[in-house]
Amino acid sequence: MRTRVLVMVPVLAALHGCRQVAPTANEVVALRVAQMPSAPGDGVWNTTSEYTAKLLPQDLVDPRLMQSSTQEVRVRALTNGSELALRLSWLDPQVNDLPGPGRFVDGCAIQIPRTIEANPPDPQMGQAGRPAGIAFWRADWQAAMNGRKDDIRSIYPNAAVDHYPFQAQSLEPGSTVQQEMAMRYAPAAAVGNRRVGPRRSPVEDMIAEEPGTLSPDPAGSSRGKGERTADGWSVMIVRRAPEGWGPKTRTQIAFAV
Amino acid sequence: MARVYNWQIGREMSYWYPEHRPQKQFAAVFDTNKCIACQTCTLACKTTWTSGRGQEYMLWNNVETKPYGSYPLAWDLNLLKTLDGGKWNGGRYEGRTIFESAEAGERVLGWRPESQDYAYPNVGEDDCAGQVDAGAYMNSPHMAWFYYLARICNHCTHPACLASCPRGSIYKRPEDGIVLVDQSRCRGYQECVKACPYKKVFFNPMTGTSEKCIACYPKIEQGIQPQCFVNCIGKIRMAGFINKPQNARPDNPIDYLVHIKKVALPLYPQFGLEPNVYYIPPIHVPTPFTRQMFGPGVDAAVKTYRNATNDPDLAALLCLFGSSEMMMPQFRRQGDVISGIDAHGNTVVRVPVNEPVHVRPAYDRLYQIQRTNCP
Structure with a gap:
Protein backbone atom coordinates (compact mmCIF):
# COMPACT_ATOMS: atom_id res chain seq x y z
CA MET A 1 0.00 0.00 0.00
CA ARG A 2 1.20 3.50 -0.72
CA THR A 3 -0.47 6.30 1.13
CA ARG A 4 0.64 9.80 1.86
CA VAL A 5 -2.11 11.52 3.66
CA LEU A 6 -2.21 13.90 6.53
CA VAL A 7 -4.59 15.81 8.66
CA MET A 8 -4.16 18.51 11.26
CA VAL A 9 -6.14 18.45 14.47
CA PRO A 10 -5.76 20.17 17.81
CA VAL A 11 -4.39 18.18 20.67
CA LEU A 12 -5.24 19.04 24.26
CA ALA A 13 -3.50 17.97 27.41
CA ALA A 14 -6.01 17.12 30.13
CA LEU A 15 -5.66 16.10 33.71
CA HIS A 16 -6.89 12.66 34.55
CA GLY A 17 -10.08 12.81 36.58
CA CYS A 18 -10.83 16.42 35.72
CA ARG A 19 -13.50 15.43 33.27
CA GLN A 20 -15.61 12.52 32.14
CA VAL A 21 -13.91 10.50 29.45
CA ALA A 22 -16.13 10.33 26.40
CA PRO A 23 -15.87 7.43 23.95
CA THR A 24 -15.29 9.84 21.09
CA ALA A 25 -13.99 13.37 21.00
CA ASN A 26 -13.93 16.44 18.80
CA GLU A 27 -10.22 16.79 19.29
CA VAL A 28 -7.37 14.65 20.46
CA VAL A 29 -7.26 14.76 24.23
CA ALA A 30 -4.13 13.52 25.96
CA LEU A 31 -5.19 12.13 29.29
CA ARG A 32 -2.71 12.29 32.16
CA VAL A 33 -1.65 8.88 33.42
CA ALA A 34 0.95 7.77 35.92
CA GLN A 35 2.23 4.87 33.85
CA MET A 36 2.77 5.25 30.16
CA PRO A 37 1.63 2.35 27.95
CA SER A 38 4.16 -0.12 26.62
CA ALA A 39 2.11 -1.41 23.71
CA PRO A 40 -0.83 -0.36 21.55
CA GLY A 41 -2.93 -3.06 23.19
CA ASP A 42 -2.41 -1.87 26.77
CA GLY A 43 -5.63 -1.51 28.75
CA VAL A 44 -4.74 2.05 29.72
CA TRP A 45 -5.67 3.18 26.23
CA ASN A 46 -9.29 2.35 27.06
CA THR A 47 -9.34 5.13 29.63
CA THR A 48 -9.08 7.89 27.07
CA SER A 49 -11.35 9.00 24.29
CA GLU A 50 -10.83 8.39 20.60
CA TYR A 51 -10.71 10.96 17.86
CA THR A 52 -11.31 9.99 14.25
CA ALA A 53 -9.25 12.07 11.88
CA LYS A 54 -10.23 12.26 8.23
CA LEU A 55 -7.17 11.95 6.03
CA LEU A 56 -6.49 14.16 3.04
CA PRO A 57 -4.39 13.27 -0.01
CA GLN A 58 -0.99 14.91 -0.14
CA ASP A 59 -1.66 17.16 -3.09
CA LEU A 60 0.51 20.12 -2.15
CA VAL A 61 3.82 19.20 -3.77
CA ASP A 62 4.86 16.95 -6.65
CA PRO A 63 4.65 14.03 -6.78
CA ARG A 64 1.12 14.38 -5.50
CA LEU A 65 -1.19 11.70 -4.29
CA MET A 66 -4.41 12.21 -6.14
CA GLN A 67 -6.33 9.46 -4.37
CA SER A 68 -5.84 8.23 -0.85
CA SER A 69 -6.19 4.59 0.04
CA THR A 70 -6.72 5.20 3.74
CA GLN A 71 -9.67 7.39 4.58
CA GLU A 72 -9.28 7.96 8.29
CA VAL A 73 -7.16 7.23 11.34
CA ARG A 74 -8.41 6.76 14.89
CA VAL A 75 -6.28 8.50 17.50
CA ARG A 76 -5.94 8.22 21.25
CA ALA A 77 -3.45 10.10 23.40
CA LEU A 78 -1.95 9.85 26.86
CA THR A 79 0.66 11.88 28.69
CA ASN A 80 2.66 11.66 31.88
CA GLY A 81 3.52 15.33 31.76
CA SER A 82 6.89 15.01 30.09
CA GLU A 83 6.05 12.57 27.32
CA LEU A 84 3.18 12.25 24.92
CA ALA A 85 1.90 8.85 23.78
CA LEU A 86 -0.26 8.59 20.69
CA ARG A 87 -1.97 5.51 19.36
CA LEU A 88 -2.93 5.52 15.71
CA SER A 89 -5.26 2.82 14.37
CA TRP A 90 -6.44 2.42 10.81
CA LEU A 91 -8.03 -0.11 8.52
CA ASP A 92 -5.69 -2.04 6.27
CA PRO A 93 -6.55 -5.61 5.31
CA GLN A 94 -3.16 -6.29 3.76
CA VAL A 95 0.19 -6.32 5.54
CA ASN A 96 2.93 -4.61 3.55
CA ASP A 97 6.14 -4.92 5.48
CA LEU A 98 8.60 -6.06 2.81
CA PRO A 99 10.77 -3.39 1.17
CA GLY A 100 11.70 -3.71 -2.48
CA PRO A 101 11.38 -2.15 -5.88
CA GLY A 102 7.82 -1.01 -6.43
CA ARG A 103 6.91 -1.94 -2.88
CA PHE A 104 5.91 0.55 -0.23
CA VAL A 105 5.60 -0.62 3.32
CA ASP A 106 2.86 0.37 5.73
CA GLY A 107 3.73 3.26 7.98
CA CYS A 108 2.48 6.25 9.86
CA ALA A 109 3.85 9.49 11.21
CA ILE A 110 2.94 12.23 13.61
CA GLN A 111 4.07 15.80 13.42
CA ILE A 112 4.15 17.89 16.57
CA PRO A 113 5.53 21.40 17.02
CA ARG A 114 8.66 21.48 19.13
CA THR A 115 7.22 24.15 21.39
CA ILE A 116 3.72 25.16 22.41
CA GLU A 117 2.89 28.39 20.63
CA ALA A 118 -0.18 30.15 19.35
CA ASN A 119 0.90 29.99 15.73
CA PRO A 120 2.63 26.62 15.18
CA PRO A 121 4.60 25.75 12.00
CA ASP A 122 2.70 24.58 8.94
CA PRO A 123 1.24 21.12 9.52
CA GLN A 124 2.59 19.83 6.20
CA MET A 125 6.23 19.20 7.10
CA GLY A 126 6.82 22.49 8.89
CA GLN A 127 8.05 25.65 7.22
CA ALA A 128 11.35 27.36 6.50
CA GLY A 129 13.02 28.55 9.68
CA ARG A 130 10.38 26.90 11.84
CA PRO A 131 11.15 23.21 12.07
CA ALA A 132 8.58 20.67 13.14
CA GLY A 133 9.31 17.39 14.89
CA ILE A 134 8.17 14.22 13.18
CA ALA A 135 8.11 10.65 14.45
CA PHE A 136 7.84 7.99 11.75
CA TRP A 137 6.92 4.34 12.27
CA ARG A 138 7.32 1.70 9.57
CA ALA A 139 6.07 -1.86 9.35
CA ASP A 140 9.36 -3.23 8.01
CA TRP A 141 11.27 -1.73 10.92
CA GLN A 142 8.69 -3.24 13.25
CA ALA A 143 9.19 -6.61 11.59
CA ALA A 144 12.92 -6.29 12.25
CA MET A 145 12.17 -5.48 15.89
CA ASN A 146 9.95 -8.53 16.01
CA GLY A 147 12.83 -10.74 14.97
CA ARG A 148 12.90 -10.76 11.20
CA LYS A 149 16.49 -11.17 10.03
CA ASP A 150 18.22 -8.30 8.33
CA ASP A 151 19.14 -10.25 5.21
CA ILE A 152 18.00 -10.65 1.65
CA ARG A 153 16.39 -14.06 2.17
CA SER A 154 14.04 -12.56 4.72
CA ILE A 155 12.67 -10.47 1.88
CA TYR A 156 13.16 -12.91 -0.99
CA PRO A 157 13.27 -16.45 0.40
CA ASN A 158 14.48 -17.92 -2.89
CA ALA A 159 17.16 -15.32 -3.60
CA ALA A 160 20.40 -16.78 -4.92
CA VAL A 161 23.53 -15.37 -3.33
CA ASP A 162 26.83 -16.62 -4.67
CA HIS A 163 29.16 -14.69 -2.47
CA TYR A 164 29.52 -11.53 -0.46
CA PRO A 165 33.09 -10.24 -0.49
CA PHE A 166 32.88 -9.29 3.18
CA GLN A 167 32.17 -12.92 4.01
CA ALA A 168 35.38 -14.15 2.41
CA GLN A 169 37.14 -16.76 4.53
CA SER A 170 40.27 -14.63 4.58
CA LEU A 171 38.43 -11.91 6.51
CA GLU A 172 38.04 -12.42 10.22
CA ASP A 205 12.77 10.92 14.76
CA MET A 206 13.09 13.62 12.19
CA ILE A 207 12.77 17.33 11.72
CA ALA A 208 11.45 19.19 8.69
CA GLU A 209 11.29 22.80 7.64
CA GLU A 210 9.12 22.25 4.56
CA PRO A 211 8.42 19.40 2.13
CA GLY A 212 11.65 17.84 0.88
CA THR A 213 13.73 18.88 3.88
CA LEU A 214 13.13 15.89 6.13
CA SER A 215 16.29 15.04 8.04
CA PRO A 216 17.15 12.89 11.06
CA ASP A 217 16.74 14.51 14.45
CA PRO A 218 19.86 13.59 16.42
CA ALA A 219 18.14 14.64 19.64
CA GLY A 220 15.10 12.45 19.02
CA SER A 221 14.22 9.77 21.52
CA SER A 222 10.84 8.55 20.37
CA ARG A 223 9.92 4.93 20.83
CA GLY A 224 6.99 2.90 19.71
CA LYS A 225 5.43 -0.31 18.67
CA GLY A 226 3.02 -1.44 16.00
CA GLU A 227 0.69 -4.40 16.14
CA ARG A 228 -1.66 -5.97 13.70
CA THR A 229 -5.29 -5.87 14.66
CA ALA A 230 -8.11 -7.90 13.18
CA ASP A 231 -8.58 -5.37 10.40
CA GLY A 232 -5.53 -3.18 10.25
CA TRP A 233 -2.73 -1.63 12.25
CA SER A 234 -2.53 -0.16 15.71
CA VAL A 235 0.65 1.82 16.34
CA MET A 236 1.83 3.50 19.49
CA ILE A 237 4.39 6.29 19.38
CA VAL A 238 5.77 7.85 22.54
CA ARG A 239 7.81 11.01 22.26
CA ARG A 240 8.98 13.92 24.31
CA ALA A 241 6.20 16.44 24.84
CA PRO A 242 6.63 19.88 23.26
CA GLU A 243 8.31 22.56 25.28
CA GLY A 244 5.71 24.39 27.36
CA TRP A 245 3.46 21.34 27.51
CA GLY A 246 1.20 21.19 30.55
CA PRO A 247 -2.35 20.79 31.73
CA LYS A 248 -4.93 22.36 29.43
CA THR A 249 -2.37 23.47 26.88
CA ARG A 250 -3.31 23.10 23.23
CA THR A 251 -1.29 22.66 20.11
CA GLN A 252 -1.61 21.35 16.58
CA ILE A 253 -0.74 17.83 15.55
CA ALA A 254 -0.74 16.23 12.11
CA PHE A 255 -0.92 12.56 11.15
CA ALA A 256 0.13 10.72 8.05
CA VAL A 257 -0.59 7.13 7.06
CA MET B 1 8.74 23.71 -15.50
CA ALA B 2 11.66 25.54 -17.11
CA ARG B 3 12.63 25.57 -20.78
CA VAL B 4 15.92 23.95 -21.77
CA TYR B 5 17.55 23.22 -25.11
CA ASN B 6 18.05 19.61 -26.13
CA TRP B 7 20.19 19.39 -29.24
CA GLN B 8 19.39 15.71 -29.72
CA ILE B 9 15.76 16.53 -30.48
CA GLY B 10 16.56 19.83 -32.14
CA ARG B 11 14.38 22.00 -29.97
CA GLU B 12 13.65 23.48 -26.59
CA MET B 13 11.68 21.35 -24.18
CA SER B 14 10.18 21.51 -20.71
CA TYR B 15 12.32 20.38 -17.78
CA TRP B 16 11.92 20.63 -14.03
CA TYR B 17 15.05 22.75 -13.55
CA PRO B 18 16.60 25.53 -15.67
CA GLU B 19 19.38 24.54 -18.06
CA HIS B 20 22.70 24.27 -16.29
CA ARG B 21 25.33 22.33 -18.16
CA PRO B 22 28.48 21.09 -16.44
CA GLN B 23 31.96 22.38 -17.23
CA LYS B 24 32.66 19.05 -18.91
CA GLN B 25 30.24 16.25 -19.75
CA PHE B 26 31.26 12.62 -19.37
CA ALA B 27 30.24 10.70 -22.46
CA ALA B 28 30.90 7.39 -24.16
CA VAL B 29 30.58 5.67 -27.50
CA PHE B 30 29.62 1.99 -27.69
CA ASP B 31 30.06 0.15 -30.99
CA THR B 32 27.21 -2.38 -31.00
CA ASN B 33 28.74 -4.14 -33.98
CA LYS B 34 31.65 -5.33 -31.87
CA CYS B 35 29.77 -6.54 -28.81
CA ILE B 36 29.70 -10.30 -28.26
CA ALA B 37 27.66 -10.22 -25.03
CA CYS B 38 30.41 -11.93 -23.05
CA GLN B 39 29.20 -9.95 -20.02
CA THR B 40 32.74 -9.20 -18.89
CA CYS B 41 31.69 -5.58 -18.51
CA THR B 42 28.74 -6.68 -16.38
CA LEU B 43 30.97 -8.69 -14.07
CA ALA B 44 33.67 -6.01 -13.93
CA CYS B 45 31.07 -3.60 -12.64
CA LYS B 46 29.39 -6.10 -10.37
CA THR B 47 32.56 -7.16 -8.60
CA THR B 48 33.68 -3.58 -8.23
CA TRP B 49 30.50 -1.90 -7.04
CA THR B 50 27.48 -4.13 -6.49
CA SER B 51 28.49 -7.19 -4.52
CA GLY B 52 26.79 -6.12 -1.32
CA ARG B 53 23.60 -7.10 0.40
CA GLY B 54 20.55 -5.92 -1.47
CA GLN B 55 22.52 -5.66 -4.69
CA GLU B 56 22.20 -9.32 -5.65
CA TYR B 57 20.08 -8.65 -8.72
CA MET B 58 21.38 -5.15 -9.33
CA LEU B 59 23.33 -4.62 -12.55
CA TRP B 60 24.53 -1.09 -13.12
CA ASN B 61 25.98 -2.43 -16.38
CA ASN B 62 24.08 -5.03 -18.33
CA VAL B 63 24.10 -6.40 -21.85
CA GLU B 64 20.79 -7.46 -23.35
CA THR B 65 19.96 -9.21 -26.58
CA LYS B 66 17.74 -7.09 -28.75
CA PRO B 67 15.03 -7.08 -29.95
CA TYR B 68 13.55 -9.25 -27.19
CA GLY B 69 15.95 -9.12 -24.28
CA SER B 70 15.62 -6.45 -21.64
CA TYR B 71 16.69 -5.76 -18.07
CA PRO B 72 14.63 -4.93 -16.18
CA LEU B 73 11.88 -6.65 -18.06
CA ALA B 74 10.40 -4.56 -20.88
CA TRP B 75 12.09 -1.38 -19.68
CA ASP B 76 11.78 0.11 -23.13
CA LEU B 77 8.41 -1.27 -24.25
CA ASN B 78 6.63 -0.24 -21.10
CA LEU B 79 7.49 3.38 -21.71
CA LEU B 80 7.19 3.40 -25.48
CA LYS B 81 3.62 2.20 -25.33
CA THR B 82 2.62 5.11 -23.10
CA LEU B 83 4.74 7.83 -24.70
CA ASP B 84 3.31 9.89 -27.49
CA GLY B 85 6.41 9.33 -29.55
CA GLY B 86 7.89 8.74 -32.93
CA LYS B 87 7.11 12.06 -34.56
CA TRP B 88 10.35 13.26 -36.12
CA ASN B 89 10.58 16.02 -38.69
CA GLY B 90 14.13 15.75 -39.95
CA GLY B 91 16.32 16.26 -36.90
CA ARG B 92 13.54 17.82 -34.88
CA TYR B 93 11.42 15.67 -32.61
CA GLU B 94 7.86 16.88 -32.60
CA GLY B 95 6.37 14.37 -30.21
CA ARG B 96 6.31 14.89 -26.48
CA THR B 97 9.18 13.93 -24.20
CA ILE B 98 8.68 12.16 -20.88
CA PHE B 99 8.81 15.53 -19.15
CA GLU B 100 6.15 16.97 -21.42
CA SER B 101 4.00 13.86 -20.99
CA ALA B 102 3.99 13.87 -17.18
CA GLU B 103 0.60 13.20 -15.68
CA ALA B 104 -1.02 15.67 -13.28
CA GLY B 105 0.84 15.69 -9.99
CA GLU B 106 3.96 14.08 -11.49
CA ARG B 107 7.18 15.58 -12.77
CA VAL B 108 8.01 12.83 -15.26
CA LEU B 109 6.12 10.16 -17.19
CA GLY B 110 7.43 6.89 -15.82
CA TRP B 111 6.56 3.44 -14.58
CA ARG B 112 7.63 1.41 -11.59
CA PRO B 113 9.45 -1.89 -12.10
CA GLU B 114 8.81 -4.54 -9.48
CA SER B 115 11.05 -7.21 -8.01
CA GLN B 116 10.26 -9.85 -10.61
CA ASP B 117 11.22 -7.47 -13.41
CA TYR B 118 14.83 -7.77 -12.29
CA ALA B 119 14.79 -11.56 -12.22
CA TYR B 120 15.75 -12.07 -15.85
CA PRO B 121 19.12 -10.59 -16.68
CA ASN B 122 20.73 -11.93 -19.83
CA VAL B 123 21.97 -15.33 -18.80
CA GLY B 124 22.38 -17.09 -22.14
CA GLU B 125 19.07 -15.81 -23.41
CA ASP B 126 20.29 -16.21 -26.97
CA ASP B 127 22.17 -19.49 -26.62
CA CYS B 128 21.39 -22.04 -29.30
CA ALA B 129 23.11 -25.00 -27.75
CA GLY B 130 20.64 -27.81 -28.27
CA GLN B 131 18.61 -29.45 -30.95
CA VAL B 132 15.16 -28.14 -31.64
CA ASP B 133 12.43 -30.71 -31.40
CA ALA B 134 11.05 -31.83 -34.73
CA GLY B 135 8.15 -29.66 -35.72
CA ALA B 136 8.94 -26.95 -33.21
CA TYR B 137 9.12 -23.44 -34.53
CA MET B 138 8.55 -19.89 -33.51
CA ASN B 139 7.13 -16.97 -35.33
CA SER B 140 7.94 -13.42 -34.34
CA PRO B 141 8.05 -9.96 -35.89
CA HIS B 142 11.85 -9.97 -35.95
CA MET B 143 12.99 -13.32 -37.28
CA ALA B 144 16.34 -12.97 -38.92
CA TRP B 145 18.48 -10.79 -36.68
CA PHE B 146 19.49 -9.86 -33.19
CA TYR B 147 22.20 -7.74 -31.62
CA TYR B 148 23.63 -6.93 -28.23
CA LEU B 149 22.93 -3.73 -26.40
CA ALA B 150 25.32 -2.90 -23.57
CA ARG B 151 23.85 -0.40 -21.15
CA ILE B 152 25.04 1.77 -18.29
CA CYS B 153 23.65 4.98 -16.84
CA ASN B 154 23.61 7.60 -19.58
CA HIS B 155 24.59 10.43 -17.21
CA CYS B 156 22.03 12.50 -19.03
CA THR B 157 22.27 16.23 -19.53
CA HIS B 158 18.65 16.51 -18.40
CA PRO B 159 18.31 13.55 -16.03
CA ALA B 160 14.81 12.33 -15.21
CA CYS B 161 16.03 10.79 -11.96
CA LEU B 162 17.34 14.15 -10.80
CA ALA B 163 14.19 15.96 -11.85
CA SER B 164 11.92 13.51 -10.08
CA CYS B 165 13.55 13.41 -6.64
CA PRO B 166 11.39 15.39 -4.23
CA ARG B 167 14.32 15.67 -1.82
CA GLY B 168 16.95 16.85 -4.27
CA SER B 169 19.04 13.81 -3.38
CA ILE B 170 20.37 13.37 -6.91
CA TYR B 171 22.92 15.74 -8.35
CA LYS B 172 24.98 16.23 -11.46
CA ARG B 173 28.62 16.95 -10.82
CA PRO B 174 29.62 20.33 -12.28
CA GLU B 175 33.15 19.14 -13.07
CA ASP B 176 32.24 16.16 -15.28
CA GLY B 177 28.45 15.85 -15.54
CA ILE B 178 28.35 12.49 -13.76
CA VAL B 179 24.97 11.92 -12.11
CA LEU B 180 25.07 10.60 -8.55
CA VAL B 181 22.67 9.70 -5.75
CA ASP B 182 23.64 11.36 -2.48
CA GLN B 183 23.64 8.29 -0.25
CA SER B 184 23.44 10.37 2.91
CA ARG B 185 20.34 12.18 1.75
CA CYS B 186 18.35 9.53 -0.12
CA ARG B 187 15.33 8.15 1.72
CA GLY B 188 14.33 5.54 -0.82
CA TYR B 189 11.16 7.11 -2.20
CA GLN B 190 11.92 5.39 -5.53
CA GLU B 191 10.69 8.31 -7.59
CA CYS B 192 13.99 8.17 -9.49
CA VAL B 193 13.51 4.47 -10.19
CA LYS B 194 10.11 5.25 -11.63
CA ALA B 195 11.28 8.26 -13.63
CA CYS B 196 14.47 6.97 -15.27
CA PRO B 197 13.30 5.68 -18.66
CA TYR B 198 16.42 3.54 -18.98
CA LYS B 199 15.76 2.03 -15.54
CA LYS B 200 19.33 2.59 -14.45
CA VAL B 201 18.54 3.64 -10.91
CA PHE B 202 17.96 0.71 -8.57
CA PHE B 203 16.33 0.43 -5.17
CA ASN B 204 18.37 -1.45 -2.59
CA PRO B 205 15.96 -3.06 -0.11
CA MET B 206 18.72 -3.66 2.44
CA THR B 207 19.96 -0.07 2.63
CA GLY B 208 16.58 1.49 1.85
CA THR B 209 18.19 3.83 -0.67
CA SER B 210 18.46 4.05 -4.44
CA GLU B 211 21.77 3.32 -6.11
CA LYS B 212 23.13 3.74 -9.60
CA CYS B 213 26.14 3.68 -11.90
CA ILE B 214 28.71 6.23 -10.79
CA ALA B 215 30.75 6.09 -14.03
CA CYS B 216 33.61 4.91 -11.82
CA TYR B 217 34.21 8.57 -10.99
CA PRO B 218 37.23 7.84 -8.78
CA LYS B 219 38.90 6.51 -11.93
CA ILE B 220 37.64 9.32 -14.15
CA GLU B 221 39.18 11.79 -11.71
CA GLN B 222 42.53 10.13 -12.37
CA GLY B 223 42.07 10.15 -16.12
CA ILE B 224 41.29 6.43 -16.29
CA GLN B 225 38.32 4.90 -18.08
CA PRO B 226 35.65 3.07 -16.04
CA GLN B 227 35.82 -0.62 -15.20
CA CYS B 228 33.28 -1.75 -17.80
CA PHE B 229 35.32 0.04 -20.46
CA VAL B 230 38.78 -1.25 -19.69
CA ASN B 231 37.60 -4.83 -19.20
CA CYS B 232 35.68 -5.00 -22.46
CA ILE B 233 36.85 -8.01 -24.44
CA GLY B 234 35.38 -6.75 -27.70
CA LYS B 235 36.90 -3.27 -27.27
CA ILE B 236 33.56 -1.74 -28.08
CA ARG B 237 33.80 1.23 -25.71
CA MET B 238 35.42 4.64 -25.66
CA ALA B 239 35.00 7.04 -22.75
CA GLY B 240 35.58 10.76 -22.97
CA PHE B 241 33.92 14.12 -22.79
CA ILE B 242 31.46 15.61 -25.23
CA ASN B 243 30.95 19.21 -26.19
CA LYS B 244 27.83 20.87 -27.46
CA PRO B 245 27.46 20.50 -31.26
CA GLN B 246 28.49 24.08 -31.96
CA ASN B 247 31.64 23.59 -29.88
CA ALA B 248 32.61 20.22 -31.32
CA ARG B 249 36.35 19.65 -31.65
CA PRO B 250 37.44 17.44 -34.55
CA ASP B 251 40.34 16.00 -32.52
CA ASN B 252 38.04 14.94 -29.66
CA PRO B 253 37.11 11.26 -30.22
CA ILE B 254 33.58 11.61 -28.85
CA ASP B 255 32.87 14.88 -30.66
CA TYR B 256 34.24 13.40 -33.86
CA LEU B 257 32.07 10.29 -33.75
CA VAL B 258 28.91 12.00 -32.49
CA HIS B 259 28.92 15.49 -33.95
CA ILE B 260 31.20 15.39 -36.95
CA LYS B 261 30.76 11.93 -38.45
CA LYS B 262 27.36 11.42 -36.75
CA VAL B 263 28.08 7.72 -36.64
CA ALA B 264 27.26 7.36 -32.92
CA LEU B 265 23.72 8.09 -31.77
CA PRO B 266 21.90 8.57 -28.46
CA LEU B 267 19.59 5.89 -27.06
CA TYR B 268 15.93 6.87 -27.39
CA PRO B 269 16.59 10.60 -27.87
CA GLN B 270 12.83 11.16 -28.02
CA PHE B 271 12.60 10.54 -24.29
CA GLY B 272 14.19 13.99 -23.93
CA LEU B 273 17.02 13.40 -21.47
CA GLU B 274 19.94 14.09 -23.83
CA PRO B 275 21.66 10.84 -22.79
CA ASN B 276 25.45 10.81 -23.06
CA VAL B 277 26.18 7.22 -24.03
CA TYR B 278 26.18 7.07 -27.81
CA TYR B 279 25.79 3.93 -29.89
CA ILE B 280 27.13 3.04 -33.27
CA PRO B 281 24.00 1.24 -34.45
CA PRO B 282 24.11 -2.37 -35.66
CA ILE B 283 24.52 -2.38 -39.40
CA HIS B 284 22.56 -5.57 -40.07
CA VAL B 285 19.33 -4.64 -38.33
CA PRO B 286 16.32 -3.28 -40.23
CA THR B 287 16.43 0.46 -39.75
CA PRO B 288 12.75 0.90 -38.82
CA PHE B 289 13.70 -0.81 -35.56
CA THR B 290 16.94 1.05 -34.95
CA ARG B 291 15.42 4.34 -36.04
CA GLN B 292 12.95 4.06 -33.18
CA MET B 293 15.80 3.26 -30.80
CA PHE B 294 18.49 5.68 -31.95
CA GLY B 295 16.58 8.37 -33.81
CA PRO B 296 16.45 9.54 -37.43
CA GLY B 297 20.22 9.53 -37.93
CA VAL B 298 20.45 5.75 -38.13
CA ASP B 299 20.48 5.32 -41.90
CA ALA B 300 23.26 7.85 -42.37
CA ALA B 301 25.23 6.42 -39.45
CA VAL B 302 25.10 2.90 -40.87
CA LYS B 303 26.19 4.19 -44.27
CA THR B 304 29.10 6.09 -42.74
CA TYR B 305 30.18 3.11 -40.69
CA ARG B 306 30.04 0.76 -43.66
CA ASN B 307 32.24 3.20 -45.54
CA ALA B 308 34.81 3.46 -42.73
CA THR B 309 37.42 1.59 -44.74
CA ASN B 310 37.45 4.53 -47.15
CA ASP B 311 37.58 7.09 -44.34
CA PRO B 312 41.10 7.03 -42.85
CA ASP B 313 40.34 9.09 -39.75
CA LEU B 314 37.18 7.18 -38.88
CA ALA B 315 38.81 3.82 -39.51
CA ALA B 316 41.75 4.86 -37.38
CA LEU B 317 39.61 6.13 -34.54
CA LEU B 318 37.66 2.89 -34.40
CA CYS B 319 41.01 1.18 -33.83
CA LEU B 320 41.65 3.35 -30.78
CA PHE B 321 38.76 1.79 -28.87
CA GLY B 322 40.03 -0.41 -26.05
CA SER B 323 43.65 0.38 -26.78
CA SER B 324 44.43 1.97 -23.41
CA GLU B 325 42.88 2.21 -19.99
CA MET B 326 43.60 5.94 -19.98
CA MET B 327 41.05 8.55 -21.02
CA MET B 328 42.03 9.98 -24.37
CA PRO B 329 40.27 13.30 -24.89
CA GLN B 330 42.31 13.88 -28.04
CA PHE B 331 43.44 11.80 -31.00
CA ARG B 332 45.75 12.36 -33.92
CA ARG B 333 46.25 10.23 -37.00
CA GLN B 334 49.53 10.28 -38.86
CA GLY B 335 49.56 7.99 -41.85
CA ASP B 336 48.74 4.50 -40.72
CA VAL B 337 49.09 5.18 -37.01
CA ILE B 338 46.62 6.76 -34.61
CA SER B 339 47.71 8.27 -31.31
CA GLY B 340 45.58 8.66 -28.20
CA ILE B 341 46.49 11.76 -26.22
CA ASP B 342 45.66 12.46 -22.56
CA ALA B 343 44.42 15.68 -20.97
CA HIS B 344 48.00 16.89 -20.50
CA GLY B 345 48.91 16.45 -24.13
CA ASN B 346 50.92 13.28 -23.57
CA THR B 347 50.64 10.45 -26.04
CA VAL B 348 49.41 7.44 -24.11
CA VAL B 349 49.15 4.94 -26.96
CA ARG B 350 49.98 4.55 -30.64
CA VAL B 351 47.96 2.04 -32.61
CA PRO B 352 48.59 0.86 -36.19
CA VAL B 353 45.46 1.05 -38.28
CA ASN B 354 46.47 -1.93 -40.36
CA GLU B 355 48.20 -4.67 -38.45
CA PRO B 356 50.96 -6.40 -40.45
CA VAL B 357 49.87 -9.87 -41.50
CA HIS B 358 52.33 -12.73 -41.49
CA VAL B 359 51.43 -15.94 -43.29
CA ARG B 360 53.49 -18.89 -42.17
CA PRO B 361 54.01 -21.59 -44.79
CA ALA B 362 52.40 -24.84 -43.79
CA TYR B 363 55.70 -26.65 -44.34
CA ASP B 364 58.51 -25.60 -41.98
CA ARG B 365 61.68 -26.07 -43.98
CA LEU B 366 63.95 -25.54 -40.98
CA TYR B 367 62.49 -28.39 -38.97
CA GLN B 368 61.13 -30.24 -41.96
CA ILE B 369 57.69 -30.60 -40.48
CA GLN B 370 54.15 -29.81 -41.54
CA ARG B 371 52.20 -27.37 -39.38
CA THR B 372 48.56 -26.41 -39.38
CA ASN B 373 47.80 -22.72 -39.35
CA CYS B 374 45.18 -21.73 -36.87
CA PRO B 375 43.19 -18.53 -37.24
Missing part, protein backbone atom coordinates in the same frame (compact mmCIF):
# COMPACT_ATOMS: atom_id res chain seq x y z
CA PRO A 173 34.40 -11.79 11.17
CA GLY A 174 34.03 -8.50 13.00
CA SER A 175 37.52 -7.34 12.15
CA THR A 176 38.14 -3.81 10.93
CA VAL A 177 39.10 -5.07 7.51
CA GLN A 178 35.94 -7.10 7.29
CA GLN A 179 33.78 -4.15 8.34
CA GLU A 180 35.48 -1.92 5.82
CA MET A 181 34.78 -4.45 3.10
CA ALA A 182 31.10 -4.54 4.07
CA MET A 183 30.91 -0.75 3.97
CA ARG A 184 32.50 -0.71 0.53
CA TYR A 185 29.35 -2.24 -0.94
CA ALA A 186 26.89 -0.32 1.23
CA PRO A 187 27.57 3.35 0.57
CA ALA A 188 24.48 4.52 2.47
CA ALA A 189 25.75 2.72 5.56
CA ALA A 190 29.23 4.07 5.04
CA VAL A 191 27.97 7.66 5.19
CA GLY A 192 25.74 7.00 8.19
CA ASN A 193 22.33 7.04 6.52
CA ARG A 194 19.91 5.82 9.17
CA ARG A 195 17.74 4.08 6.59
CA VAL A 196 20.21 1.25 6.72
CA GLY A 197 19.57 -1.64 9.08
CA PRO A 198 19.86 -3.29 11.43
CA ARG A 199 17.20 -1.24 13.16
CA ARG A 200 17.25 -0.42 16.84
CA SER A 201 13.75 1.07 16.88
CA PRO A 202 10.66 0.91 14.67
CA VAL A 203 10.37 4.68 15.04
CA GLU A 204 12.60 7.32 13.52
